[in-house]
Amino acid sequence: MRTSQEFTEAVDANWDAVYHLAYRLCGSRHDAEDIAQQTFYQAFRAWSGFEGRSSVRTWLIKIAIHASARLLKERDRTPQPLASAKDEPAPGTNAVEDRHAEVRLALMELRPLHRLVLTLFCVDGLTHGEIAEILECPEGTVWSRLHHAKKALAAKLERKEHVR
Amino acid sequence: MTDPQEQKELAALKQSLGAPLTEKERALLLRLRGTPEEEELGARTAATRRLLEQVSELRPPAVDTRGMVERLEQRMRSQAVEFRKRFVPFCAVVFGLAAVAGAVPLVIPHPRHGMPEIRQLWLLLFLGACAICSMMYWHNRRVLRSDDLYGFLMRHERRSRRTPLEVVGGVLAIAVVFLLEWSRSGTVRAAAFVGGLLVVLSLAALFLRRSLRRTRLSQDAELWGWWYGEQR
Numbered sequence: 001m002r003t004s005q006e007f008t009e010a011v012d013a014n015w016d017a018v019y020h021l022a023y024r025l026c027g028s029r030h031d032a033e034d035i036a037q038q039t040f041y042q043a044f045r046a047w048s049g050f051e052g053r054s055s056v057r058t059w060l061i062k063i064a065i066h067a068s069a070r071l072l073k074e075r076d077r078t079p080q081p082l083a084s085a086k087d088e089p090a091p092g093t094n095a096v097e098d099r100h101a102e103v104r105l106a107l108m109e110l111r112p113l114h115r116l117v118l119t120l121f122c123v124d125g126l127t128h129g130e131i132a133e134i135l136e137c138p139e140g141t142v143w144s145r146l147h148h149a150k151k152a153l154a155a156k157l158e159r160k161e162h163v164r
Numbered sequence: 165m166t167d168p169q170e171q172k173e174l175a176a177l178k179q180s181l182g183a184p185l186t187e188k189e190r191a192l193l194l195r196l197r198g199t200p201e202e203e204e205l206g207a208r209t210a211a212t213r214r215l216l217e218q219v220s221e222l223r224p225p226a227v228d229t230r231g232m233v234e235r236l237e238q239r240m241r242s243q244a245v246e247f248r249k250r251f252v253p254f255c256a257v258v259f260g261l262a263a264v265a266g267a268v269p270l271v272i273p274h275p276r277h278g279m280p281e282i283r284q285l286w287l288l289l290f291l292g293a294c295a296i297c298s299m300m301y302w303h304n305r306r307v308l309r310s311d312d313l314y315g316f317l318m319r320h321e322r323r324s325r326r327t328p329l330e331v332v333g334g335v336l337a338i339a340v341v342f343l344l345e346w347s348r349s350g351t352v353r354a355a356a357f358v359g360g361l362l363v364v365l366s367l368a369a370l371f372l373r374r375s376l377r378r379t380r381l382s383q384d385a386e387l388w389g390w391w392y393g394e395q396r
Binding site (some may be wrong): 033045099103112153 | 165170173174177178180183212215216217218219220221222224229242243314315317318326390391392
């Protein structure tokens with residue numbers, strides 16, 4: 001039986017990862033906090049039944065992905081401005097910061113699956129095995145999706161450079 | 165994947181990231197060794213790695229993690245209390261009306277026959293409602309003041325799964341006693357008794373079902389479908 005102490009530790013150890021993932025997927029601080037809260041609330045309710053077949057982190061990320069999908073679906077139903085990096089810091093003055101701002105915007109414009117795969121791989125630093133476990137697909141599929149996501153991102157960035 | 169160019173790019177990317185290659189991918193890269201295509205592929209892979217690194221370098225704005233965790237706890241406290249907040253006024257209204265309706269005759273026992281059964285039932289319902297409201301009140305106090313919120317709610321969750329079964333056991337035990345008394349002297353009305361029993365059993369089953377459902381995570385296959393199907 002899992003204890004409340006273990007849950008407290010799981011919250012402390014994984015809050016940032018879940019919040020950052022939600023932020024990358026939804027593009028706003030408010031939504032990200034809401035998703036993080038939903039994730040840990042659901043995890044808490046299921047905590048005593050968590051059998052530990054996967055790591056706590058991958059389990060939480062999976063819950064967060066579902067919570068994000070629910071929110072994004074909801075957003076599709078009620079017309080709202082397209083997710084944008086509105087909470088991000090304003091572009092800086094140096095080239096590195098400008099490039100980061102471009103990458104961030106391009107990432108937000110990708111279709112959700114591409115954004116999800118790139119976020120899991122690059123931002124959360126998960127291995128392909130872990131991503132495959134989260135997305136419930138073979139590792140080869142993860143590689144292939146990462147490849148397509150990366151190509152889509154490169155194309156977006158290229159287009160932005162042409163526009164400039 | 166069927167596109168040979170994609171296969172080459174993917175194999176080169178896997179190699180550059182240190183991922184294990186399949187036999188086919190190893191053979192593919194071996195065939196390209198020393199060719200101009202290898203050089204071109206190397207440049208493309210380096211660009212891809214740079215792009216992935218740039219994505220990795222993205223950091224969200226600084227956040228107050230402690231504050232957010234505290235807001236989560238606040239939300240959990242409020243949700244643990246909310247249900248009772250709605251339940252207690254409901255009980256208060258229903259049983260308050262019942263108590264008022266039954267109060268007048270309740271306190272006037274018949275000089276010869278004592279107190280009728282229906283008044284006894286009203287009295288029992290009223291006392292039961294008082295007991296439930298008191299329990300809710302103490303529960304809310306503990307939810308709002310407990311330092312170990314997670315521990316308290318987990319213990320409460322386990323108890324809420326056990327309690328309906330205990331109630332059913334208790335009610336059945338009392339039922340046996342009442343039935344024996346009924347068969348002996350016929351002082352308890354069968355219809356009222358069976359009705360009451362059914363209500364208690366249904367409520368216990370409802371609470372048990374709700375409690376079990378709360379501990380299961382929703383396995384929403386449609387949500388995976390949404391990620392794969394969404395085109396933007």
